[in-house]
Amino acid sequence: MVESNPTLPLRSIQEQVQKRLQVGVSIHKVQRAKATATKQVSGDYTKQYEVLRDYLMELQETNVGTTVKLEVVNEPNSTRETRQFKRVYICLGALKKGFKAGLRDILGLDGGFMKGPFPGQVLTAVGLDSNNDIYPLAYAIVETENMSSWKWFLECLGDDLELYSNSNFTFMSDRQKGLLPAIAQLYPQAEHRFCLRHIYENMRKKWKTKVYKDHLWQCRAGSDILLNNLCEVFNSKLIHGRNKPIISSLEYIRQYLMKRICNVKKVMSKAPGPLTPTASMLLERNREASVQYRARWNGTAKYEVYGPWHDQHVVDMANMSCTCRRWELNGIPCRHAIATIHEMTNSGDKVGELYTYVNKVYWLQTWYEAYSYTVDPIKGRTMWPKSTCPFQLTPPPHHNQPGRPKTKRKRSADEKYDKQMQNHGAGEPEKLTRKFVSVGCGKCNNRGHNSRTCKGQGGNAGSNEGGNAGSSQGGNA
Structure with a gap:
């Protein structure tokens, strides 16, 4: 059982032993037995x-x-x-x-x-x-x-x-x-x-x-x-x-x-090739967006490409670069470069297949190699x-850390925030934090502890009003 399912819970093993062998065993004995079986399956640590x-x-x-x-x-x-x-x-x-x-x-x-x-x-x-x-x-x-x-x-x-x-x-x-x-x-x-x-x-x-x-x-x-x-x-x-x-x-x-x-x-x-599936998808996405752009030739290898929302860049076909820098960074022709290639095709220039302008790291042959x-x-x-x-x-030296070992990964602040926003958007109430909230004591009217943990510090006579306000404020929070 341990070899087929190493994460099998102890209670499940205890129930199966009782059903198969009609023998009642304690959970501690099951724990020791599972540890012995795990050592036989995985090997001895030392x-x-x-x-x-x-x-x-x-x-x-x-x-x-x-x-x-x-x-x-x-x-x-x-x-x-x-x-x-x-x-x-x-x-x-x-x-x-x-x-x-x-x-x-x-x-x-x-x-x-x-x-x-x-x-x-x-x-x-x-x-x-x-x-x-x-x-x-x-x-x-x-x-x-x-x-x-x-x-x-x-x-x-x-x-x-x-x-x-x-x-x-x-x-x-x-x-x-x-x-x-x-x-x-x-x-x-x-x-x-x-x-x-x-x-x-x-x-x-x-x-x-x-x-x-x-x-x-x-x-x-x-x-x-x-x-x-x-x-x-x-x-x-x-x-x-x-x-x-x-x-x-x-x-x-x-x-x-x-x-x-x-x-x-x-x-x-x-x-299917000639590019990898991811590169083919990215290139097709840029090709569809390139239909909204037009290119003007300056008589050399440079083109002025303009499109919607005042998006205008310069494409240099000799250096295979664009001022948007996406072609150099990704290795895949951007929408401006593809619009330039279409203009060169309409002008009668021999440009070849579109995939030849993609960096060789995205070629299917490179993937095979x-x-x-x-x-x-x-x-x-x-x-x-x-x-x-x-x-x-x-084995290396080891010192056991105090406390029970943690098994769950600590979630970051961003993950907690996204989880709260997801629950709040789904109709569930967002959990509020009590961090930075000062609790008031109902006995001595001091702040920083409650009546259960009060040790008779003795509140100021002139601070009753402030203490009551602090107690009410902490209780409402």
Whole structure:
């Protein structure tokens, strides 16, 4: 039952045992039994560190070109036969080759919490494919999210992608701890974008109106990638794998990546081409909007394009650019460029097919090349190669945090506001907050506590009127 449904509730297991075996068991015994069954299915958290090197060797042998880097805690006593685990980085060879074939030099960086007795952080690097879908590249399990771990992760990425300090690359993140100075030190020439949603949430603490939100979206560049959703989508697929032992967790990620490539190939086989489905949709949308625009030729490669609402821009066909900047940012001809191409066709110029003006990253052939590499399966644990390292790997240190572990994700202020507005629009009353409301006491007429928690502080004789007003005001609130 646990293997088929790991999230099976304890009460459900207790009821099934009573029905099948006619035996009454306590809920605590069911909890211990489920923990034992989970350990047998997923593996032991501590013992999996002992065979982690064997798993990494098997991964490299079956997947050619895979990069694996394992780091342990520095041990001052060199005679000890054990070393504590610190970090592990994996970049599968198929994903590395596919990312380079996809021709999109942008990566989203994010981290997620590991669960279990030895928690840490799962760092991920996710790119975009030709269909504007996610393309996971590399992942790592580190001790915590700080500048040291991010710098190590970025150095490993730089070695795989051949990035240098002067490389022109683009990173996107949610302003994680230590990530900003790490990128600034390693790749000072790279562009570092920030997720617009997190910028909005930080600034919304001071500006709460919808007018600010509308102005914020208008001032951003017309790029398709304003949010770090590519990492959020990938991390959401790994939720059920982050509570497993380390090898089971790494295998959960590898199996998802292997299955995902197969699913994308099924979608790819149905695409008519010559562009990817997303690029075809965007190009058709711009083509329909271009019928409202007219182009004037200036005798060179430049055209003056005008349309409704005084929308007028200059298109340079020699540089394949437009002053609206959408063609350069997206790689897909904007409505002004398509209107110019129509004018050139009417003038008898040879312009070719419209899709040839789209950047090659959106071509169906590029999409095929990115997913032409596959993640290979691995053998069972009994057939893994044995590591010759003389040191035995042990789990990292862990200290239990006080209180009950939290299982639900904290909702942001923007999400709470949207939820309240949704409930209010659906006819449900909007929940009011009691924050910043001062409560009055009915005994001593002081503010800051109520009559139940009053300890006889003694109110001022001249403040009865103010105390009553404060009590009434707090009660009404």
